C-alpha cells in the first residue's frame with residue numbers, strides 16, 4: 001500500500017510519530033538520535049524515518065508548513081498506518097516579552113484563524129487541545145532537563161505574512177504565548193479520529209524583540225525539544 005503522499009508500506013511506521021514542519025529537521029533528528037534507521041518516505045522530499053531510541057521504536061516525518069499540509073499527513077498516518085500519537089516538534093514566534101528565544105512552549109490549547117474545523121459541521125467553535133497524558137509527560141521531561149518552558153495557548157495561523165501588523169498583538173492580549181501554523185489542525189484531526197496529539201515548540205524568533213534564529217539553527221539546534229519528544233514517544 002501507499003498514499004499519494006507517503007510511499008511507506010503498512011508496518012513501516014511506529015505507533016508514535018514525531019513531526020517537525022521541516023523535513024530536514026526530521027532527517028537531522030533521525031541521523032543523530034535513532035539506531036537501525038530506515039527511511040520510509042521521500043515523496044515530495046517529505047522525509048520519513050523509523051528507528052529505535054533507547055530500544056523503543058519511533059518514527060519521525062516532516063509535516064510541511066501550514067494546516068492543510070499537516071492535515072494531509074496526519075490524517076494518512078492515523079487512518080492508513082495505524083499511528084496512535086503524533087508529537088509535533090515545531091518552531092514558533094514569541095508573542096510575549098517573558099517568552100524568550102529558544103524557550104520551549106508545551107502547547108496546551110490552540111486558537112486559529114483557519115476554517116479547518118468547519119468540515120466537522122459543529123454547532124459552534126471547536127477548542128483544539130493537546131492530549132493531557134502527553135502534555136503531562138512533556139512537562140515532567142522538561143523539568144528533568146531543567147529546560148526553560150511555558151505551558152499554554154498559542155495561535156495556529158494560516159498566514160505567515162499577515163496584512164494586519166497588529167494581529168500578533170491581539171492574540172498576545174488574549175494570553176497566547178506564540179504563533180505557529182499547524183497545531184490546531186493536528187489537534188482537531190487527532191480528536192476527530194480518536195487519536196492523541198501534542199505540540200512542542202521552540203521559540204525561533206520574537207515578535208516582541210525582533211530577535212531571530214537562522215534557518216540552520218531551526219533545523220539542527222532545537223535539541224532539548226527533540227529530546228523531550230523522544231523520551232515521551
Ligand SMILES: O=P(O)(O)O[C@H]1O[C@H](CO)[C@@H](O)[C@H]1O
Nearest residue numbers: 020021022065090091180181
Ligand atoms: O518550524 P516548523 O515546524 O515548520 O514551524 C513553523 O515554521 C514555519 C514557518 O516558518 C511554520 O510551519 C511554522 O509553524
Ligand SMILES: O=c1cc[nH]c(=O)[nH]1
Nearest residue numbers: 091092093179180181
Ligand atoms: O514567527 C513565526 C516563527 C515560526 N513560525 C511562525 O508561524 N511564525
